Amino acid sequence: MARYVGIDTSTKTGFVALDEYGDVWDAQEVEVLGKDPERMVKLIDSIVHLVGTEDVVCIEDFAYAQVNRMAMLGGIGWGVRMELFKRGITYIEVATGQLKNFAGCKGNCSKEDLIIPIYELWGFRNGSDNVRDAFILAQIARAIKETVRLKAFQRDVIKKVKGR
Template structure:
């Protein structure tokens, strides 16, 4: 059993953990094709890469599109395409929103912060809390999401969580409640 976190984007982060929280897979996926806007061949290649990495029995959490994203069409294509790959693999998934990903590691977005400052703060928090780092911020986000997937499984099975900070438990409970409603 693996716990998979996916941070969808034109460069998609994916991390798979085992039950102990050890990293089994950590990659950044990018569809092959010409530079520029996401083309259909690039999207299909990205989807196929994800499809090949997913295994029967994977428990998946995928990050939802950020509210107010500036690239709505591309975001919709990537998120929808990757979700359809998960579905084609006959796997279920839960959804975490971008704010929950930040909250899970205790990062609060400050007014006026640049995207780089936000990503640097998240990377520093992950390194401090879990001893994990990666050159790609998409993979770092996917690592957080994979930890959410693992703790979601533990909570659903009434087992002790690996991550017990109040804000982490609130995120996992929030995803559970949303799944029960949806």
């Protein structure tokens, strides 16, 4: 049975795995303490270890930030992508705006603006914005592969993600 996985890479990475019915199998924020680069390597290994070879994976695409933060997040994001590639696990990149649109929000809304729509659409709550983003990504992965009842704005997002 396939799982649908969402990964929001960051220094505190959101990870969510759903089954074909949308039930949450795993929802966690992965953080590793320590000094870089060892911390980054352990974080990347911890994330990739959670992903199975049959999982359908959506990863949030890179967003723009301050130069130093961007380098750190890019390192983590590329590290996860390279490790998935080495294991033969394909992934789908989803733009930040598409992630937010799939939850019914504008692409430039704040992370806090997603809390209520996520709960109203799926009944999911979590205190971590990284886990909430990963949850939406997992829902997108599921909607790409399963026959899922979607609202018009969600169908638009899936069409754009598939066309990428």
